Amino acid sequence: MCPRKVDPRIAIDMDPTTPRKFDNAYYNNLVQGKGLFTSEQVLFTDRRSKNTVNTWSSDSKAFNAAFIQAMTKLGRVGVKTGKNGNIRFDCGRFN
Template identity: 60%
Template sequence: MATRDAIALAGGPSYAVELGRLDGLSSTASSIDGMFPSPFFNLDQLTQLFAGNGLLQTDMIALSAGHTVGFAHCNTFASRIRGSSVDPTMSPRYVAQLQRSCPPNVDPRIAVAMDPVTPRAFDNQYFKNLQNGMGLLGSDQVLYSDPRSRPIVDSWAQSSVAFNQAFVTAMTKLGRVGVKTGSQGNIRRNCAVLN
């Protein structure tokens, strides 16, 4: 519910959160290895990862737009803005801006806004940024540079209503991934501590 509320407070859609999920019986960092997309994934890798959780490519693109808010550390995109390996799908002006914010040997704690235009608003600017070569992560920009996903990006760049509807659908489906039932989980008395 916190995610839903943060999205709504940032101007995004509000939606019903399905309640009643059980908490897991264990919690380890290693249990999530391979479950989150790398900032270096291509479209096939992104699609495959999300499909493994029953989500369509359309869902993945909608959920990727969560990058319309938040920050990324320089090391997650530095390889796209350096020397002769500058990513040709990026806007040269955006590359220059990022090079100033993230010079070589920058403090690894430095981060930049994922959406340089409306960093505090949950909106469809993410898709407009992709059209303009301003996807911060390679896994963002590939949604526009790959012709298989570009029509969805173009559509949602034009219609915030269509994007918001798709995002709500995708978030609802995401909330159904890995639901625990019966003895697979429990309700924690304290969310921060296993029973």
């Protein structure tokens, strides 16, 4: 549904603090009540995820370690190709 070329006058950075840097500022923003979407802000207000947000906002090494662990795990998933699946050129329709 997203257009290929987004008008820069209407695009919004999900992390206004450090939008071009990979860091834990996103979680600091949540702690400060500055989540872009309500669905993101609830990560801080929900008791099930609040401790994780607090940890990652206050400890960049913990955030980086968790990210590395998640990416390593994701790398083991495997891509289905051929008769088992395909990589879509347009996520909204089959090739």
